[in-house]
Amino acid sequence: MLDVMMVDDDYPVLELLSEAIPWGRLGLQLSGVYENGAQAFDAATTAAMPDILITDIGMPKMDGLELIKLLKERKPELRVVILSCHSEFQYAQQALKLNVQDYLVKETLDPEELAKVLEELRTGLERERKVTQQHVQLELQVNRGLEAVKERFIRNTIHQPLLGPEHWRQEAEAVGLRLEAGWCLPILVYVETYRSVLKRFVSEETLRFALSNVIGEVTAERAPGAAAFAYSAKEWVLLLPHEAGLKRNPVQQATDLALSIQSALRRTLRIGTSFVLGGSVETPETLKAELNRLLETRRRRFYWPAGTIVKLSAAEAPFSTDDLFAQYESRSEQFRSILLGKRVEQLDPAVRELASYLSAKRFAPEQVRDWLLKLLLDLRLKLQSLQYAKPVYSADILHDELLEMDTLDELSDWLTEYFQSAMSFAEEAKGHARRSEVVVALEYVSQHLDKRIGLEEVAEHLHLNTSYFSRLFKKETGRTFIDYVTHAKLNRAKELLDQTNYPIGKIAELLGYDNLSYFIKLFKAHLGVTPVEYRGAKGS
Template structure:
């Protein structure tokens, strides 16, 4: 039932309205009656009514002031003003406060009040119904958001980004802001098969992980979006609006908090692989692909080689030498060369060229960068040498590869 508060310093009016109206029959409960505005305000601070019927001229706090204070706390409050005053000024003040009715006491008719209350009940019922519909819609959107984000991430990884605007519009609906730099992070559930066996459902694991990480992000007040990718893998996108050092600490703190919550509360272990900052859709995509490739192609447990591979991926945009990476790892060059070939199965130079050529194919497929721009982006000093290397690796010159891709897209009806 909806609550009604009566306020009037004329006690006979309070008694008349209290006794002559069948409150229960109208679906209402007479919460309280008051002979001054201050008393009404004090109770409303603890127990706000849904409907206020108040006189204007009262001691301590008049009806206009009471209405104003209650409206500040509860803007949807329905109000009827009772008054002996037929002055335009009072009515004008009432209108400014969005008061529903202004009734003169000398024209007071109980049937009119009953009809007004019925209208109020109808209004409140409609508001309640709208709120329920909005809540149900919000719940549906929230439940579907995880699935929509998972589909978006998979589409970003596996399919070309033909339109930057379309990608940004979809990303925006899922919480990723356009023209915003993000740190792309791959999240991994350790011992996934054991976790899956415990939950007995991949969907339940995904929902659980998404819910817990979203809660940590909210508690830490970090601008970040987390979405499932596949099986044990998910992605975390952290906004980089703060200064570099400050943001690095925030990201490390967030990752540590997520690991701590899962480990201490649920006994689950998480690992994180951090990529590089990216802003453009295609750069975000390439970061995601690099992180997936880095994780999938781990063939050894050697920390030095894993660190070397991560260093190579992070510096694929420039010329990388074996000596440079060995120095980075504080290893002898000859030893590092032998160790790398033993663990990876191919020599350092061939491995780096393969990664660069795979990146070149991604850029030729996914972007409109010129061949020269792509050559520069991969650290080649001249386009001629890049063309020769690409043809040796792929069997086609870069322009032939791109033209062939366009032809295949047209054959299969893919829009560019």
């Protein structure tokens, strides 16, 4: 479906069109409605650009013409429909200069007319995209084939017996690596916070393609003759040829290249990277040995801060042999006390202090993960013994999540979020009595936040009379069932606004609201701000 953004300071118009236009039948999704151009521009630049923009002209903070100009600069193929009170020629003329597809006057507006315009725009966009997609697909196939050859080359160099220096050099030249200078300095690139990066790019293939483009462009500009290879989606190898005896140190060349790639990836893709610089080698055999040494730094990078650029010789410090489990009881009691006491202000300092201790001691990463897994599982059992709500993560999921943490900084951020979730479970549980029917009802709500949840269906699920269940729930929780469901959904909405880049329309859909306008009004009524304003405040 194509995303539509609607902007008008006349809220009844937004309401009318939200309800009157059959968005789904037209193959469209109303991803956001906004009351001025500034809100709409913030949403488009922080979440997702729309495919079609419907906007008024005269609005506070930023008018429609300025909004169109700014969004068109970012997305030239954007389709635009203007809804305006102005029928004067000068406004229509300005709209034509901005390549607006249609200009409708509100006083004579018929929703059916707008629906026809939107259907034509959707058809035209789909036709253009089909042609563009065919060209992109062909380019992707060519690039995919070349990248696969390059990945196979670097993996064979690292893991397979070499067939001979001359044969290897011929293969190297075939994948773009020029070694006339004789010497080569290998560099290993790590993608930081890989889990969150992959979520943004959805698939490894898309992420590889994006990284390959940026790394390849910077390498070609800053180090002609060098070559970049994907060892995996989150680990890349750069091979930097150089001559012996040059006045300029090849390590300095490698550092400059790393800084340039780091800056370009952060600026264009919002991806952080760390680099390990190997030593200069002269033969395929010594290169193979150096690449294997570079890959052994995976465990060492657990304690590196973001943006590290380090020589291989400085990255091989030993891990501590001290007993981490000597800290277990005191740390377990500390976090249990914080969770049960709802001392949220102590949570982040406690996690950071633990991280500082681990970093100073430098325990082996696998020992840290095992220790944390035991800590979290034990805390979970203690919370369950108090009849708290069931935790979100199973033991297997916890284990897998911890394994995916490449650095201590990433693990610390995840741990804070995990404990905050546990604290919210504890807070909910402390406010509720221990009636099993209510506990089951709360679990049912938490498992069905993506759907409409009615009092009758939950009462039926519990095999209770609706009126009896309603009175029981109010007595045990202090609030009506509908109020509790709304509260739970809006809390989840805040999490999605904080932790994802989903459009507002997508978040409403994920919470079972098929009327975007109603969701926005509900959010504002309970929290005092619209979803876009909430996200903007959190991001500032």
